[in-house]
Amino acid sequence: MLDSLHIKNFRCFEDLTIPSLGQVNLIVGKNSVGKSTLLEAIAIFSSAADRQTINFFREFRDSYSSTSSTDDDQLIELLPHKNQELMLEIGDIRKIQYVTIMPKSIAIEKFPDFPVEESSSYSRRRARKDNKFVIISLKNNLINLTSIPHYYSGTHLENTSELERIWAAAFKNSKKKLVINALKIINKSINDLAFIPEEIYENDFPRDQKLIRIPMVKLDDQDQAVPLRSLGEGTLRLLQIILAALQAENGFLLIDEFENGLHYSIQGEVWEKLFKLAKELDIQVFATTHSEDTVKAFCKVSLHSPEEGHLISLGRSAYGEDKGKIIAIVHDENDLQYILDTGMEVR
């Protein structure tokens, strides 16, 4: 778990400090203040600067050009203004564990066993011979190669094959009951879930017949299983969030635009579930939202366990020495009560 966050020179963040974090954190703010980028930063931190994770987020961006760009170029892409001093840092404010970019020469000098050759056993993190810079994770001033699990749940619904993959993982880990119980938020009579092939015909030609497997549920009072989707769009999103939480056990769950597909009337219950799961599975949750309903539902649930829930608003400093820079405000328990009492908006 991160008790605080400091991000320096990472994409839109020049120097962002969040002095305290909770177990469940909701990030609000206008567009272009870096809500999703904050999730990306945490993913890179938790993966110990794994190249696969960096590339995963690169592919979301317009800046993603081709795989032919050099490793150095890819690292420079992470900085707020290209060619700025290479001082990226993502970690806690006490610098116990953080990710940073440094010149390869310094890394090799400082850490004699730093992997450089192609043959290195650290296959995903090795620096190639022609690299000038490397991105590394440090823990207590030593190179850290241990990643922490994280799962990123994007703004759109995952395709059903990804859902099935993470459902299978939950099934193997005997977490099926937990998932079914969570789905009862939407319909109390749901008692089983399975991914069942559904015949889809494209262009009406039998040879284009494709089989996809869709999530179907059994209800207490019905013999036939029904598609989960038929109980409302929110069911699929809820399933996605719960399965994502299981994937993030002992790590970070990152949910971009929490409210997508979730009707406001059930958001309180979903937050309650997430607070509970976060505790049970030792997960730190970071979610973003645009929705005032989501903020209100979060505040209500969070007030029952204020040390666990943190509402964090991002914005651009309107004046002073840091004018234009992205800053964060952490709202305390009193703030949450005030927001609920007055209806003050914090988007």
Added chain:
Amino acid sequence: MTRSVLLVEGTTDKYFFELLLEKAGLTHVEVFPPKESGTRGRGINALVKEGIPKQLEEIKRGSVMKLGIVVDADSEDDDAGFANRHQAISALLESDFTLVVAQQEVKGSIFQRDDAPEIRIGLWIMPDCQEQGMLEDCLLPCIADPERTELLALTDASIHEVTQRKIFENIRFNEKHLSKVRFTTWLTWQQKPRSCRQLSPACALKEGWLNPDHPNITAITHWLQKVFQ
């Protein structure tokens, strides 16, 4: 989009100011009373402790750009009065903002800063940014037509009689609240119009019982325009 926020001491003020803002074409302004208003001194305390600091944070992070604050310079507390109220609220603003010298044509204070001139914070202290008092002190002189003025004379006479009787001394209102008692008594003697949920300053203004062109009201409108336009 950046927001414009007006903080007031209670819900009565909220409805009154929402109407004034509407009349001035400033419908984008959100009006917030603190939750705990109504109890003695709670409105202003909640504003100073919570409402204003929260909105200042929102200004800093670029979410709110215009902020108006309306408080009473009433005489309920020992520290009341125009100068004390002005000082208490200025103290919250002055670390980041400077009081722009009050301009001749507009009553009320405006705070700004050089590196972000688009940010404006206005402070209005009831009734007129000079005297001790509250919203009702501002509104009593605005009562418009002759019949309703005569009704005020009658309520005043009754109130006066109550203050003269010794037997009521320990149960009647405190004279510090005289203008509130005068205004609310006068209000309750009106026939409640269907369009008003309850008899209130907002209702009185809406129904034309108060003269919207009275200098007491136009001075506030001008200040609102200066802050929010």
